[in-house]
Amino acid sequence: MDIKFVKRDVLKEKPDQKNLGFGKYMTDYMFVMDWDQGIGWHDARIEPYGPIEINPSCVTLHYAQETFEGLKAYRTKDGRILLFRPEMNAKRMITSNERLCMPGFPEDMFVEAIEELVKVEKDWIPSEPETSLYIRPFVFATEASLGVHQAISYKFMVICCPVGAYYPEGINPVKILVEDELVRAVQGGTGFTKCGGNYAASILGQVRAEAKGCTQVLWLDGVNRKYVEEVGTMNIMFKINGEIYTAPIEGTVLPGVTRDSIIHILKDWGYKVNETHLSVDDLMKAGHDGTLEESFGTGTAAVISPVGEFVYKDDSVVVNDFKIGELTQRLYDYLTGIQWGNEEDKYGWTREVL
Amino acid sequence: MDIKFVKRDVLKEKPDQKNLGFGKYMTDYMFVMDWDQGIGWHDARIEPYGPIEINPSCVTLHYAQETFEGLKAYRTKDGRILLFRPEMNAKRMITSNERLCMPGFPEDMFVEAIEELVKVEKDWIPSEPETSLYIRPFVFATEASLGVHQAISYKFMVICCPVGAYYPEGINPVKILVEDELVRAVQGGTGFTKCGGNYAASILGQVRAEAKGCTQVLWLDGVNRKYVEEVGTMNIMFKINGEIYTAPIEGTVLPGVTRDSIIHILKDWGYKVNETHLSVDDLMKAGHDGTLEESFGTGTAAVISPVGEFVYKDDSVVVNDFKIGELTQRLYDYLTGIQWGNEEDKYGWTREVL
Numbered sequence: 001m002d003i004k005f006v007k008r009d010v011l012k013e014k015p016d017q018k019n020l021g022f023g024k025y026m027t028d029y030m031f032v033m034d035w036d037q038g039i040g041w042h043d044a045r046i047e048p049y050g051p052i053e054i055n056p057s058c059v060t061l062h063y064a065q066e067t068f069e070g071l072k073a074y075r076t077k078d079g080r081i082l083l084f085r086p087e088m089n090a091k092r093m094i095t096s097n098e099r100l101c102m103p104g105f106p107e108d109m110f111v112e113a114i115e116e117l118v119k120v121e122k123d124w125i126p127s128e129p130e131t132s133l134y135i136r137p138f139v140f141a142t143e144a145s146l147g148v149h150q151a152i153s154y155k156f157m158v159i160c161c162p163v164g165a166y167y168p169e170g171i172n173p174v175k176i177l178v179e180d181e182l183v184r185a186v187q188g189g190t191g192f193t194k195c196g197g198n199y200a201a202s203i204l205g206q207v208r209a210e211a212k213g214c215t216q217v218l219w220l221d222g223v224n225r226k227y228v229e230e231v232g233t234m235n236i237m238f239k240i241n242g243e244i245y246t247a248p249i250e251g252t253v254l255p256g257v258t259r260d261s262i263i264h265i266l267k268d269w270g271y272k273v274n275e276t277h278l279s280v281d282d283l284m285k286a287g288h289d290g291t292l293e294e295s296f297g298t299g300t301a302a303v304i305s306p307v308g309e310f311v312y313k314d315d316s317v318v319v320n321d322f323k324i325g326e327l328t329q330r331l332y333d334y335l336t337g338i339q340w341g342n343e344e345d346k347y348g349w350t351r352e353v354l
Numbered sequence: 355m356d357i358k359f360v361k362r363d364v365l366k367e368k369p370d371q372k373n374l375g376f377g378k379y380m381t382d383y384m385f386v387m388d389w390d391q392g393i394g395w396h397d398a399r400i401e402p403y404g405p406i407e408i409n410p411s412c413v414t415l416h417y418a419q420e421t422f423e424g425l426k427a428y429r430t431k432d433g434r435i436l437l438f439r440p441e442m443n444a445k446r447m448i449t450s451n452e453r454l455c456m457p458g459f460p461e462d463m464f465v466e467a468i469e470e471l472v473k474v475e476k477d478w479i480p481s482e483p484e485t486s487l488y489i490r491p492f493v494f495a496t497e498a499s500l501g502v503h504q505a506i507s508y509k510f511m512v513i514c515c516p517v518g519a520y521y522p523e524g525i526n527p528v529k530i531l532v533e534d535e536l537v538r539a540v541q542g543g544t545g546f547t548k549c550g551g552n553y554a555a556s557i558l559g560q561v562r563a564e565a566k567g568c569t570q571v572l573w574l575d576g577v578n579r580k581y582v583e584e585v586g587t588m589n590i591m592f593k594i595n596g597e598i599y600t601a602p603i604e605g606t607v608l609p610g611v612t613r614d615s616i617i618h619i620l621k622d623w624g625y626k627v628n629e630t631h632l633s634v635d636d637l638m639k640a641g642h643d644g645t646l647e648e649s650f651g652t653g654t655a656a657v658i659s660p661v662g663e664f665v666y667k668d669d670s671v672v673v674n675d676f677k678i679g680e681l682t683q684r685l686y687d688y689l690t691g692i693q694w695g696n697e698e699d700k701y702g703w704t705r706e707v708l
Binding site: 022023026030049050051052053054055056057060061062063064065066068099100101134136138140145146147148149150157159161181182183186187188189190195196197198199200201202203204206207222223225232233 | 376377380384403404405406407408409410411414415416417418419420422453454455488490492494499500501502503504511513515535536537540541542543544549550551552553554555556557558560561576577579586587
């Protein structure tokens, strides 16, 4: 791919690596590429990060024809730069775009765009423990037209920001509210995609959970309001009686890259992983009878997020005395070890940016 | 409300009223107002229509925190300007914004913004038969921040464009595909709102319907995949054995302004209106045994859109010999008569812009 480089005159000052937060500091550059009907993808460029002009009748502002991805670049102790399974993000965005009637692309194009931007921004990849460069590829319709239709022009952009540890005070369990009124996804809908609409629809659940003193919301399936699906914007796993349970990928749950990686590792470690429908009643029962040993969310941002308590209607169960479980900790250490290059990458998941 | 007016130097040339299409010509001006946490709505202004600047990390581009409305200004034969039930759009947008965790506003503010813009753009309201000025109010998050959260800044904008007859060759019945795999909405989701995500998710159904030689898609409910809900982006009604059937407003179906108006009129005309769950099996059965007398979609753009045929799996039924039904035609004539000021407005639905 031929990528034009537009240099900026003055680079921004890099922020203090000990106070990066999440998404507070965007880097100097962004990758931009256009798609037009009859032409396809064209004009790949890396240019100074800055505002874009949008027509008020742009399809994205009205009908949300937009998808995104999220991944990270990690700096190893010896200064190398690693990406973690970027081809999985490429595949998923292709799937998302198909569902939203948006243009696809070769996986290579997606990965190359990211690699080239990361190369330009390599000085932005922090080296403090648990920090990384968060990378946000996104595609959105740019056509100005008010009819509801498949747009005829799009932009693919990649932006990035250095991020600190997701839990600056260390990884601590969170309290989760089981949402029994609002629904995140239903089969036949867009739950398996990373489209904007899924996230806008989820905010109210998060707001309600916080109002009840919880950190995140646990979503149940939209048909039976019974089976656990995701937690907040993460996949969720349970260790019950020594076995692992997580919702299957059947159209409602996001096929998480971290989810897939954790399942691989768990199977290699000899765990039985049940990708199956677990009812909230069985979950609460397991919590009460002591067989619910551990639970954790999985996602790119936090990697692993242990659950300390589930609140469902008037009932609640505490998991592992509200302490991070042994397996949860081991998974976190091992997977982040691979990501930051401290563990042997026996799965070939990391990809060095040279 | 104090509205600042920013004049443009040169007005655009008005398009030929006989070839307006839909959304092809935006007018000279737009209404813009900002909302910030801790301040509320501020800086109302009418300014030249033109592109807006958006940060690449703007919440709307990633998480689709965005809602919209649609209504029309009509020019009467004696030159007056009428709006049709704009307070209904205001109420619905307030409901949409609540679901999406976006700021509300007083109904008056919404209506005043529209009236003031329409006054400025009064020369854009066409006078040819069946033409009108389409008005698009919309609200979207403007905050630049990549975390999934309730944004802290928004824009409320109103843009408009003159539109021609929705069916330039006269109102003709359309062929509809019953979609049995994709789902538009489920209870607990956002189906009752006009949020962008609903529309992005619906495009694939429309594309598939067209690939099968149909004009629109008929959506079934997301839980049972059985009960008819909406057609394309319209509400849908059926006349079976002399009675009217339409899906109830229970969280999945958009509470359409045209739907509500038609129900009022039908009841006044002595029809029994059943706001109930009609199964697609009962619909096809009524089509086959001849009791399905008429069917039509209702919405702001087309007002009334007669259905000539339903295709469901390997089955299909033709409605009223693929001709517009007598009641459908009468409803269309009467309601558009009120909207363009040719019928007495006994319901007090129109609002003159003075």
